[in-house]
Amino acid sequence: xxxxxxxxxxxxxxxxxxxxxxxxxxxxxxxxxxxxxxxxxxxxxxxxxxxxxxxxxxxxxxxxxxxxxxxxxxxxxxxxxxxxxxxxxxxxxxxxxxxxxxxxxxxxxxxxxxxxxxxxxxxxxxxxxxxxxxxxxxxxxxxxxxxxxxxxxxxxxxxxxxxxxxxxxxxxxxxxxxxxxxxxxxxxxxxxxxxxxxxxxxxxxxxxxxxxxxxxxxxxxxxx
Numbered sequence: 722x723x724x725x726x727x728x729x730x731x732x733x734x735x736x737x738x739x740x741x742x743x744x745x746x747x748x749x750x751x752x753x754x755x756x757x758x759x760x761x762x763x764x765x766x767x768x769x770x771x772x773x774x775x776x777x778x779x780x781x782x783x784x785x786x787x788x789x790x791x792x793x794x795x796x797x798x799x800x801x802x803x804x805x806x807x808x809x810x811x812x813x814x815x816x817x818x819x820x821x822x823x824x825x826x827x828x829x830x831x832x833x834x835x836x837x838x839x840x841x842x843x844x845x846x847x848x849x850x851x852x853x854x855x856x857x858x859x860x861x862x863x864x865x866x867x868x869x870x871x872x873x874x875x876x877x878x879x880x881x882x883x884x885x886x887x888x889x890x891x892x893x894x895x896x897x898x899x900x901x902x903x904x905x906x907x908x909x910x911x912x913x914x915x916x917x918x919x920x921x922x923x924x925x926x927x928x929x930x931x932x933x934x935x936x937x938x939x940x941x942x943x944x945x
Contacts, residue, residue: 722757724937727913729765729906732826732850732861735801735812740910740923741847742808747930758937761840764847766827766898767909770820777819777862784820808926816858826850826861827898828890829871829881835890846874 728744730737748760770783784794798814805812830850833843849870853859859866864885872878912920912929914936920929 722937723759723761724915724933725761725763726915726933727763727765729767729901729911729913730909731767731769732823732847733821733854734767734769734909735805735855736923737910738851738855739801739805739808739810740912741851742810743923743926744912744929745844746808746926747933750926751930751933755934755937758933760933762844764830764834764843765901766823766831766894767901767906767911768823768827768898769909773820773822773862775822775824775862777821777860780817780820812855813858816856817854818858819860819862821854821860821862823862824891824894825864825867825885827894829867829885831890831894831897832884833876842875846870849874 726744728741730741744762751758751760781794784797785791788794788797798812802812802814804810830843830846833846850861853866853870854861861867861870864882867885868878868882871881908921910923912924912932914920914933917939918932918936920932924932
């Protein structure tokens with residue numbers, strides 16, 4: 722039985738990184754108890770800060786302005802580090818110097834999905850984008866960085882770079898993000914399970930697994 726899971730996220734959202742890992746843990750668990758289930762994750766774009774300059778901006782300064790100073794940011798990082806560790810998610814905030822514009826990253830993911838790539842390749846790309854930003858401190862808004870990531874995930878680097886330096890799929894990605902917000906999605910991660918049930922936030926793997934089974938059983942609703 723195929724079940725579609727739309728994952729609305731941004732690649733600079735730490736809770737999206739955690740939510741992704743928890744979703745994968747939920748699916749791994751369900752594969753043992755419900756081997757007939759086959760899940761397909763569709764990545765949908767969201768922009769945490771649409772006003773981010775194309776070249777990015779200083780990471781720490783952005784967060785301090787957003788959250789009210791250095792102490793608030795330090796507390797947030799400590800919370801994320803502790804929460805992530807429990808799920809095997811690593812963050813290296815000291816290496817993160819740039820808050821990137823994620824339009825190109827979303828375009829890269831959109832392109833791969835539009836080409837009908839296998840789920841394993843899409844998952845590999847999403848993994849690489851999150852890791853590049855949160856672990857390696859790379860600017861995932863930079864075309865060269867993204868071309869390297871694409872190549873590591875099996876794409877032709879030169880072709881990926883040409884695509885990224887152009888504006889292919891820009892309108893489609895922006896339109897999709899806008900439509901999702903118009904539908905009331907104003908925070909991420911946000912999971913839409915088989916178009917029947919919505920789960921907001923980085924819920925636990927157990928909660929996500931229960932929601933998936935609820936959707937499979939045909940029960941609609943929203944879990945917050």
